[in-house]
Amino acid sequence: MASLALLARGVALSTLELRRREPQGEPSGWDAAVHPVLQRIYAARGVLQPVGVEHRLQRLLSPQSLGGLDAAIDLLAAAIRDDQAILIAGDYDCDGATGTAVAVRGLRLLGAKRVSYAVPNRFVHGYGLTPALVDSLQPRPQLIVTVDNGVASVAGVARAHELGMRVIVTDHHLPGERLPDCDAMVNPNLVGDGFPSKALAGVGVMFYLLLALRAKLRGQGAFAGSEPDLSTLLDLVALGTVADLVPLDFNNRVLAAAGIKRIRSGRACAGINALLECAKRSAATLCASDLGYSVGPRLNAAGRLEDMHIGIECLLTDDAATARRLAGELDAINRTRRELQADMVAEAEAMTAGLTDIAAIGVALYEPSWHAGVVGLVASKLKERLHRPAVAFAPASEDDADHLRGSGRSIPGFHLRDALAMIDARQPGLIERFGGHAMAAGLSLRAVDFPRFAAAFDAVARELIAPERLQAALYTDGELPAGSLSLELALQLRAAGPWGQAFPEPLFDNLFECAGWKPMGEGHWRLSLRDPRDGSVHDAVMFNVDSAAPPTRLRAAYELVVNDWQGRESPRLLLRHVEPA
Numbered sequence: 001m002a003s004l005a006l007l008a009r010g011v012a013l014s015t016l017e018l019r020r021r022e023p024q025g026e027p028s029g030w031d032a033a034v035h036p037v038l039q040r041i042y043a044a045r046g047v048l049q050p051v052g053v054e055h056r057l058q059r060l061l062s063p064q065s066l067g068g069l070d071a072a073i074d075l076l077a078a079a080i081r082d083d084q085a086i087l088i089a090g091d092y093d094c095d096g097a098t099g100t101a102v103a104v105r106g107l108r109l110l111g112a113k114r115v116s117y118a119v120p121n122r123f124v125h126g127y128g129l130t131p132a133l134v135d136s137l138q139p140r141p142q143l144i145v146t147v148d149n150g151v152a153s154v155a156g157v158a159r160a161h162e163l164g165m166r167v168i169v170t171d172h173h174l175p176g177e178r179l180p181d182c183d184a185m186v187n188p189n190l191v192g193d194g195f196p197s198k199a200l201a202g203v204g205v206m207f208y209l210l211l212a213l214r215a216k217l218r219g220q221g222a223f224a225g226s227e228p229d230l231s232t233l234l235d236l237v238a239l240g241t242v243a244d245l246v247p248l249d250f251n252n253r254v255l256a257a258a259g260i261k262r263i264r265s266g267r268a269c270a271g272i273n274a275l276l277e278c279a280k281r282s283a284a285t286l287c288a289s290d291l292g293y294s295v296g297p298r299l300n301a302a303g304r305l306e307d308m309h310i311g312i313e314c315l316l317t318d319d320a321a322t323a324r325r326l327a328g329e330l331d332a333i334n335r336t337r338r339e340l341q342a343d344m345v346a347e348a349e350a351m352t353a354g355l356t357d358i359a360a361i362g363v364a365l366y367e368p369s370w371h372a373g374v375v376g377l378v379a380s381k382l383k384e385r386l387h388r389p390a391v392a393f394a395p396a397s398e399d400d401a402d403h404l405r406g407s408g409r410s411i412p413g414f415h416l417r418d419a420l421a422m423i424d425a426r427q428p429g430l431i432e433r434f435g436g437h438a439m440a441a442g443l444s445l446r447a448v449d450f451p452r453f454a455a456a457f458d459a460v461a462r463e464l465i466a467p468e469r470l471q472a473a474l475y476t477d478g479e480l481p482a483g484s485l486s487l488e489l490a491l492q493l494r495a496a497g498p499w500g501q502a503f504p505e506p507l508f509d510n511l512f513e514c515a516g517w518k519p520m521g522e523g524h525w526r527l528s529l530r531d532p533r534d535g536s537v538h539d540a541v542m543f544n545v546d547s548a549a550p551p552t553r554l555r556a557a558y559e560l561v562v563n564d565w566q567g568r569e570s571p572r573l574l575l576r577h578v579e580p581a
Contacts, residue, residue, distance in 0.1 A: 016472045016473070016474055017473045018473070018577070019475050019476070020475070020509075021044035021045075021475050021478075023040060024043060024048070025043060025048045026048065028048060028049055029050055035488070035489050037480065038489070038492050038493065038496055038506075040478075041506045044477055045504075052250065053253075055250075055257035055258070057258050060254050061197055063212040064212075065195050065196065066195040067188075067193040067194065067195065069208075069212045071183070072168045072209055073209070073213045075143060075184055076213050077216050077220065079143045080107070080111050080112045080217070083113055084142040085114045085141040086107060086112055086144075087137060087143070087145070088100050088103040088107075089118055089133065089144050089145065090117055090119040090146075090147045090149075090312065091127075091128070091147065091149045091303075092122055093299075093300055093308075094239065094240055094244065094296045094299045094300050095201050095202045095203055095241075096119065096147060097119075097299050097302075097308055098236045098240030098315065099147035099148045099170075099240055101315035101316050102147075102203055102206050102207055102210070102236050103117070103145060103147050103210075104116075104117055106233055109228035109229075110210065110217060110228055119303075119308045120132075122304075122405075123373075123398075126444075127149065127435070128146070128149040128153045128156060129149060129150050129153035129160070129167070130156045131156055131158075131159040134156055135159065142164075143166050143167075143168065144166070144168070145168045145170065146169045146171065147170055147202055147205075148172070148202025148205075150171045150180065150185075151169060151185070151187055151435075152173070152175075152180075152435050153169070153180050154180045157180035157182045158180070158181065167180070168182065168186070169184070169185040169186070170185075170187070170202070170209055171185075171186075171187045172188060172204070172246070173189070173435055173437065174436070175187070175189065175191065176421070186205055186209055188200050188205065197251040199247040199249045199502075200246070201244040201246045201252070203237050203241060204237060204241055207230070210230055214227065214228060214230060231258070235268040235269055237256075238260055238498075239296065241256050241259075242256055242288045242296070242500055243291060243300070245292070245439070245440070245501045248288075248499075248500040248502055249503075253497075256497075256500070257497070257498050260291075260497075264283060264285070266283065266284075269315060269318070270320045270323035271317060271327065272315070274314065274323035274324045274326070274327035275294075275314070276290070277324070278298065278328065279294035279295060281294050282564070285494070287494055287497060287499070288497050288498035288499055289500075292500065297334055298327070298330045298334045299311040299315075299330060301333045301334035302330055302333055304337055305337055305371070305374075306333055310330060314330060337373075340374055341377050341378070344370050344371070344375075344378050345377070347367060348367075348378050348392065351365065352382070352385065352386065360388075360458040361458055361465055362389050362390075362419070362458040362462070363386060363391070363458075364390075364391045364393070364450070364453060364458075365378070365379075365390065365393065366392070366394075368401065370393075370394035370395075372395065375394045375405065375406060375407045376392070376440070379391055379409045387470060387471070387472035389410040389411055389419070389457075389461055390408065391406045391457060392406060393405065393450060395447070396444065402447050403447060404445055404450060405442070406442065406443050407442050408440065408442070408443070410440070412469070413465065413469045414461065414465050414469070416437070416439060417435065417438065417441045418438075419461065419464065423453070427452070427456055430456065431444070431445050431453070432446070476507045476508055476509040478509065479510050480560070482536075485531070485536070485538050487570060487571045490561060490571045493506050493561075494562050506559065507557055508559075509555060509556065509557045511532060512530060512532070512554055512555075512581075513529070513530040513532055513552065514529060514530075514551065514552050515530040515537055517550055520541065523545055523546075524542065524543045524544070524545065525541065525545055526540075526541055527541070527550060527575075528540070538572075539573070540556070540572065540574075541574060542574075545578075551580040554578050554579065555581045556575050557575070558574055559574040560572075561573075561574050
């Protein structure tokens with residue numbers, strides 16, 4: 001039986017409001033070839049001069065200020081020297097999979113001969129380096145290196161030590177009150193860590209560890225000939241960074257841009273190329289959004305529904321045929337995931353359909369038939385529909401209906417992981433385990449405690465969220481001037497990224513007249529939109545619409561993209577929001 005946490009008094013659901021980003025200063029120093037619209041877009045993201053988008057690897061932050069590196073690289077250098085067995089303990093999402101592949105490939109490049117990996121099954125081992133995962137390791141390694149997890153693995157690290165193994169934790173998640181007693185920890189988000197960028201993904205932390213290890217080995221004279229080229233790993237670093245939705249600050253944009261450049265030049269690993277083929281995406285014209293919305297989900301699906309080993313093997317193989325076979329398996333799992341997600345989202349929307357108000361500010365949703373690997377996607381859709389933080393729960397496994405696993409998504413201004421920490425402090429024992437970031441977090445609790453958690457989550461949300469935060473808003477870069485909806489600008493926008501979290505894709509809003517339209521597939525539109533200012537007509541598409549027909553006069557929020565059809569490029573408007581004008 002489904003359960004939606006609705007408390008005593010209602011709060012009206014907001015309609016979407018278009019708001020415009022304002023420049024954060026006056027652009028200067030740009031080459032005349034850079035379109036004025038693009039200069040304006042950069043200024044709205046705080047980049048006023050060309051130096052802010054010069055994403056050269058030489059401008060990457062130095063590893064020296066990342067805390068914990070010295071102890072970690074000493075352990076790794078000794079392990080390589082003594083031919084120790086090193087095991088990479090990864091995670092079952094895209095960041096964890098790419099980080100694991102980077103660690104295995106990178107350590108082998110640096111001379112490690114005995115490198116293996118393990119990744120937990122979320123339904124068997126739980127999240128992170130748990131005692132169950134440690135006990136499953138056969139043969140036992142001498143050194144465990146976590147990737148994208150471990151900052152909360154107090155019991156798992158203790159168990160590894162009991163069995164005589166050393167542990168290096170590399171992670172980027174926020175620490176709790178207690179840290180594991182590991183042999184070294186590298187995490188830019190530890191209290192007091194001086195690394196200037198706190199936005200590194202797990203794969204980025206691992207890449208930095210490898211950079212520092214190479215410098216250590218170089219100083220020891222380990223490389224008789226040319227030293228290993230770690231830039232060969234940047235396609236994987238870019239994929240994990242973009243797919244994990246970490247903020248694309250300057251440092252992360254440098255990493256992502258270098259990886260995208262590598263993919264575009266045809267030098268990606270066999271697995272990424274195979275996944276792009278499955279997604280019908282061109283490597284030559286790849287954008288960050290292709291990594292985030294086409295490649296990343298195919299990897300994530302394995303961790304959600306089955307076993308992330310398939311994804312990691314796809315990223316580790318250098319054989320194109322093997323990569324295509326594994327990518328095909330991932331693609332099939334992803335299709336199953338999409339079908340399951342569609343059913344679960346439909347059920348979630350049915351629970352709230354027709355509501356003009358909903359009592360909870362923090363919404364908790366539980367359905368016993370749901371799949372624990374997909375609840376995060378349900379929470380994301382619910383958050384978008386209701387514009388308030390949402391947590392969706394499912395039974396921990398088919399054999400364990402007494403415990404729930406939940407995944408939450410938040411809105412700007414409400415730090416989800418901190419909110420869970422507040423609940424944990426106020427009601428010790430209610431939440432069995434939790435972790436995450438400002439905008440996304442996971443937790444587990446007993447099924448009988450769901451109503452109590454729902455009430456506590458709503459209470460914290462009411463306490464921390466100002467009423468104006470509940471107004472759903474879509475931020476745009478304003479109107480495009482008449483005559484600017486051109487292929488020239490569309491090409492510049494595509495090349496100008498990488499766009500992503502905290503450095504959003506350019507979005508514009510203009511008034512149009514609908515000169516014609518027709519259905520395209522199921523629930524999509526193909527439109528011809530006339531600009532009333534100069535009479536020009538523009539090709540447009542909109543996906544996943546829930547209206548019977550577009551308005552005859554409309555205001556549309558849209559991306560200006562490049563439509564590549566049979567080798568011919570043309571500008572197209574990708575509509576994100578439409579309202580009558």
